Amino acid sequence: xxxxxxxxxxxxxxxxxxxxxxxxxxxxxxxxxxxxxxxxxxxxxxxxxxxxxxxxxxxxxxxxxxxxxxxxxxxxxxxxxxxxxxxxxxxxxxxxxxxxxxxxxxxxxxxxxxxxxxxxxxxxxxxxxxxxxxxxxxxxxxxxxxxxxxxxxxxxxxxxxxxxxxxxxxxxxxxxxxxxxxxxxxxxxxxxxxxxxxxxxxxxxxxxxxxxxxxxxxxxxxxxxxxxxxxxxxxxxxxxxxxxxxxxxxxxxxxxxxxxxxxxxxxxxxxxxxxxxxxxxxxxxxxxxxxxxxxxxxxxxxxxxxxxxxxxxxxxxxxxxxxxxxxxxxxxxxxxxxxxxxxxxxxxxx
Amino acid sequence: xxxxxxxxxxxxxxxxxxxxxxxxxxxxxxxxxxxxxxxxxxxxxxxxxxxxxxxxxxxxxxxxxxxxxxxxxxxxxxxxxxxxxxxxxxxxxxxxxxxxxxxxxxxxxxxxxxxxxxxxxxxxxxxxxxxxxxxxxxxxxxxxxxxxxxxxxxxxxxxxxxxxxxxxxxxxxxxxxxxxxxxxxxxxxxxxxxxxxxxxxxxxxxxxxxxxxxxxxxxxxxxxxxxxxxxxxxxxxxxxxxxxxxxxxxxxxxxxxxxxxxxxxxxxxxxxxxxxxxxxxxxxxxxxxxxxxxxxxxxxxxxxxxxxxxxxxxxxxxxxxxxxxxxxxxxxxxxxxxxxxxxxxxxxxx
Numbered sequence: 001x002x003x004x005x006x007x008x009x010x011x012x013x014x015x016x017x018x019x020x021x022x023x024x025x026x027x028x029x030x031x032x033x034x035x036x037x038x039x040x041x042x043x044x045x046x047x048x049x050x051x052x053x054x055x056x057x058x059x060x061x062x063x064x065x066x067x068x069x070x071x072x073x074x075x076x077x078x079x080x081x082x083x084x085x086x087x088x089x090x091x092x093x094x095x096x097x098x099x100x101x102x103x104x105x106x107x108x109x110x111x112x113x114x115x116x117x118x119x120x121x122x123x124x125x126x127x128x129x130x131x132x133x134x135x136x137x138x139x140x141x142x143x144x145x146x147x148x149x150x151x152x153x154x155x156x157x158x159x160x161x162x163x164x165x166x167x168x169x170x171x172x173x174x175x176x177x178x179x180x181x182x183x184x185x186x187x188x189x190x191x192x193x194x195x196x197x198x199x200x201x202x203x204x205x206x207x208x209x210x211x212x213x214x215x216x217x218x219x220x221x222x223x224x225x226x227x228x229x230x231x232x233x234x235x236x237x238x239x240x241x242x243x244x245x246x247x248x249x250x251x252x253x254x255x256x257x258x259x260x261x262x263x264x265x266x267x268x269x270x271x272x273x274x275x276x277x278x279x280x281x282x283x284x285x286x287x288x289x290x291x292x293x294x295x296x297x298x299x300x301x302x303x304x305x306x307x308x309x310x311x312x313x314x315x316x317x318x319x320x321x322x323x324x325x326x327x328x329x330x331x332x333x334x335x336x337x338x339x340x341x342x343x344x345x346x347x348x349x350x
Numbered sequence: 351x352x353x354x355x356x357x358x359x360x361x362x363x364x365x366x367x368x369x370x371x372x373x374x375x376x377x378x379x380x381x382x383x384x385x386x387x388x389x390x391x392x393x394x395x396x397x398x399x400x401x402x403x404x405x406x407x408x409x410x411x412x413x414x415x416x417x418x419x420x421x422x423x424x425x426x427x428x429x430x431x432x433x434x435x436x437x438x439x440x441x442x443x444x445x446x447x448x449x450x451x452x453x454x455x456x457x458x459x460x461x462x463x464x465x466x467x468x469x470x471x472x473x474x475x476x477x478x479x480x481x482x483x484x485x486x487x488x489x490x491x492x493x494x495x496x497x498x499x500x501x502x503x504x505x506x507x508x509x510x511x512x513x514x515x516x517x518x519x520x521x522x523x524x525x526x527x528x529x530x531x532x533x534x535x536x537x538x539x540x541x542x543x544x545x546x547x548x549x550x551x552x553x554x555x556x557x558x559x560x561x562x563x564x565x566x567x568x569x570x571x572x573x574x575x576x577x578x579x580x581x582x583x584x585x586x587x588x589x590x591x592x593x594x595x596x597x598x599x600x601x602x603x604x605x606x607x608x609x610x611x612x613x614x615x616x617x618x619x620x621x622x623x624x625x626x627x628x629x630x631x632x633x634x635x636x637x638x639x640x641x642x643x644x645x646x647x648x649x650x651x652x653x654x655x656x657x658x659x660x661x662x663x664x665x666x667x668x669x670x671x672x673x674x675x676x677x678x679x680x681x682x683x684x685x686x687x688x689x690x691x692x693x694x695x696x697x698x699x700x
Contacts, residue, residue: 246483
């Protein structure tokens, strides 16, 4: 199994990514194709004593797409950008999955233009796993498509459900529509139009509307929303978690000697928690609906996060999530009826 | 000064609200008109030894609107519902402000139908103060209008700016548009159409797009969004804060004896933090754009939260926020030009 890793265009430079790949090939037994500036990559491989590791391959790419560039234009004009070259490896089946931590917009654009959508998928969606009180919830779409239509939301629900099952190991995952109230009559135009479609979709276990406060509660496994709301929520979670932990620290530091001692004593226990809350531990988000497993990590991912992401990518290939999405999207409940067809498909799978 | 307090339709019953009023009249020197079932209220006043307090008045209302009822229909059919009676006290100028902790939808409907909008305001918006690393940020709209138009967003910005200035004491508050990226070209249709309007609005200090992670950072004072996004974010904040504090507690409890001892030592320091993060300490949200100060508290508000809310309502009346909104909305930058008029209005105020 070969994973393509775009090592360019990230916050900390290629060094963290190359180190992550060096760690990953040892741990997961896969091959990694490092895509980017070859001399830089070779030098880094040497630095980490991995220049002769047969599992680490290099694919030169002379260009980089910057975070500040317009994604669509950059992907179209920079034919030799690392994300484009890496995506082409995927399209040509020279690699099985891709991991990127450069510009999210550029990654989505490269996936759309150079890899293509799964037949029947209207819009790809970014699925992001987030920690809950009882495990993990998947939130989607977290930013691929900002102005979604009800039919996109239904496909998000189907793809998110498959993600929860195959990537998180949740059987019959509970799917909720992110809304401002539990009642079917609540919500904006998009939510109101989406609800009945989710209700009749036989491929998912729809539990109705969920509210913002339910996301971390562990009472829902798949939270469906449009890419605007999902992206705002996800970034807010990042900011709020940091703010609360900073406030906890501040309260302890201002709380006198005993509080400071207490703070020291709880530090080891909180270290584990910080890891739980760290989105990087989850190995990034998965772009669902394109023709191969395509993982998008945070731009500030360090070596360990990249290693995890490669591990998750290996899992994504093994679980054959793309084949399952292809099958389910073909069998999704039709707007006219299609119920019997869907039930048939379920029976076959069980 | 008289504050109308709707004591019905809340999670814990009228008892907490009556007690909150008893505390408030002592602390703020205002009068409170308790609106709801008179025998129940009189009994509770007696229980708290306040049956002869001349600052506590009672206005009977025979009906209650439940959280589960359709707000618009309930307000129209239940003419003697406590929220309707309380709103009428406001309209007839028998009271100066209103505090409710019943159904938010019913409160908004009562305000719209029985109190009315300020001239020129297209849609009222709910402004909710939330804690940040450096103080308080105001988020609006947090649920009054779910499908907003760009012109509603501009008025939200103007009203939120006034809120930050008069209620939070922030001079020249920084106004940000909640979006999925900092660049002007990012966002959904609503955000893209709103950005240029905010940019040319002379009454506000617009700092551009802000992302979810900026809300708690203290780098923006007024965060503008539509009522759907605002409501999701606000409820998510509630859930996430609870989840993180639960996780901190769990990590400490599982962390062995030393961690447990440490947990005990930091408890007093964290008590203050819990208060900071508690939305109830802020005295509820303010419905901006209607003809009198109209405060909406969480349905689960206890006596102390109600007391704070009454204090904030007193402040809202004293600062004459309604007059200032009336003035600024009349002077907002016109879609054609109107710049000179706006500048004139600013000069007069300074």
